[in-house]
Amino acid sequence: MNIRIPKGTQDILPEDISKWYFVENKIREVLIKYGYQEIRTPIFEHTELFVRGIGESTDIVTKEMFTFLDRKGRSLTLRPEGTAPVVRSYLENKMSRVYPVLKLFYLGPMFRCEKPQAGRFRQFHQFGIEVIGTKSPEVDAEVIIASIEVYKKLGLKNLEVLINSVGCKKCRAIYIQKLKEFIKDKIDFLCLECKNRYSKNPLRILDCKKDSCQKIIKKTPIITEYLCQDCQQHFAEVKSYLDILGIKYFVEPRLVRGLDYYTKTAFEIISGELGAQNAIGGGGRYDDLVEELGGDPTPAVGFAAGIERMIIVMNQQNVEWPKNRGLDIFVAKVKGINKDIAFKLLQKVRSAGLSADMDYSSKSLKSQMRLAHKIDVKYTVIIGEEELAKNMVTLRNMKTKEQKEVKIDNLIDELTLCINNV
Ligand SMILES: [Zn+2]
Ligand SMILES: [Zn+2]
Structure with a gap:
């Protein structure tokens, strides 16, 4: 019997490797120019890191992680995303002593046990950036601008920035209350998954793509109307910095991110070419994560994008790939x-x-x-x-x-x- 490649994975063959070099080199080139330093964390971490860092009720933690016991019975997980490991390393290596504001990027394989489909693999590659130690809205804008520059340097066109604020612990709690009140008598019309989310993680209902849920989502109250003074001002400043540099964006008040740790700014970069799951990258602020993982309260903001999906869009847009040097x-x-x-x-x-x-x-x-x-x-x-x-x-x-x-x-x-x- 021939042994085949595991489901949801792919070989990157020699004839395609120059595309990967090209993409990886451009990412490094742009991010180093913006003052980011590369960090490489392990492929696997203690499971607890992701449960605490990503959130117990998220899709990733409840059904998508590759978790296994090592020979001594400790639970380890192949990293499903890059932010929690970076924050773990930041704390473990006491990086704040050297860098009051730390700007990092990473690039490498991530693992999620999802149903394989176009542009979605169980082992996929992401690059991401994280700025830890500042709440300045300029930095939110810079993270967005740096990511867009990566895409532009790769030759991608027709990209749009969607931006929102998901508030802080305080004002989001008030909004979630309003959201639940609004949905309460419509709960029977929600899909099974959203019925579950209603009690565990109601904000994620806004992310549902199913038609039945969309009908309800379209009429829900929007979070931007419930932001506290501080969150409101931060959001206004992020937008003004994008304006100053001429970056076009659309405010999408129902944009939420799949992970629990986001606060204030949330954004996605979308391409018309990818169909329903048209985001080719996204990120936001996560002011509570460092504390959640055992550090002092430390604001932070980041971005991540899947490289396979970027390559698909580049192919769809007929981006000219550099020739194999031979x-x-x-x-x-x-x-x-x-x-x-x-x-x-x-x-x-x-x-x-x-x-x-x-x-x-x-x-x-x-x-x-x-x-x-x-x-x-x-x-x-x-x-x-x-x-x-x-x-x-x-x-x-x-x-x-x-x-x-x-x-x-x-x-x-x-x-x-x-x-x-x-
Ligand atoms: Zn707030
Ligand atoms: Zn739903």
């Missing part, structure tokens, strides 16, 4: 030439900074050339007996098929020149 040089030899000579020459080419390879099996020159074509080499160095006697080799341009003899002493200079002109 191999610069192939070293081939005719029969009878000592292998050592070719092997040494190959290493000399690599030492000069060019990518190079050869066929280690002792095949005919013809089959070596076939391989060179197959792997898309730019130039082939052919070592022949007569040429070698003159301390020369043949250099073949694989595209134009032009050939010339080159002195071995000048070969590296010649190759470097050729490759720089490709």
